[in-house]
Amino acid sequence: MTVTPITTLDEFNEIINSGKIICIDFWATWCGPCRMISPIFEKLSESEDFAEAEFYKVDVDAASEVSAEVGIKAMPTFMVFKDGEKLGELVGADAEELENLLKTHVVVEE
Numbered sequence: 001m002t003v004t005p006i007t008t009l010d011e012f013n014e015i016i017n018s019g020k021i022i023c024i025d026f027w028a029t030w031c032g033p034c035r036m037i038s039p040i041f042e043k044l045s046e047s048e049d050f051a052e053a054e055f056y057k058v059d060v061d062a063a064s065e066v067s068a069e070v071g072i073k074a075m076p077t078f079m080v081f082k083d084g085e086k087l088g089e090l091v092g093a094d095a096e097e098l099e100n101l102l103k104t105h106v107v108v109e110e
Contacts, residue, residue, distance in 0.1 A: 002045065002046075002055070003045050003055045003057050004054075004055070004056050005056070005057050005058070005059070006024070006056045006058045006063060007062065009066050012058070012066045015054070016081040016084050019082070020052075021081075021082050021106050022080065023045075023053050023054070023055045023056070023079075023102060023106070024080075025037075025055075025057045026075060027076045028059065028061055031075045031076065033075070033076060033093035034076045036093055037094075037095060037098065040095045041057075044102060049102075052106055053080075053106040060072055060075060074092070076091075076093055077089065077091045078101060080101060080105040080106070082105075087105045088105045
């Protein structure tokens with residue numbers, strides 16, 4: 001799956017309440033660490049290990065209502081949601097911890 005941008009608060013609320021596991025990268029265009037980890041987030045979105053999840057990005061400057069709604073204080077911040085509830089969060093560009101966050105909350109049913 002590809003990573004899809006979220007641009008409005010209504011779109012964000014609809015997506016996180018869809019009943020699916022939702023992984024979101026909150027980033028900024030001026031954020032160096034965000035640009036470093038973005039290709040890793042993209043690669044994880046294509047992994048069979050996380051096929052049960054949908055992956056999204058929120059530009060915190062372009063969609064400030066969304067970032068304010070969830071209280072983003074630093075970028076990048078990664079969050080996992082299901083049924084409108086936040087399951088987990090990671091602040092920072094740590095590829096290993098990002099993968100651990102996904103392994104914890106995204107389970108492929110066999």
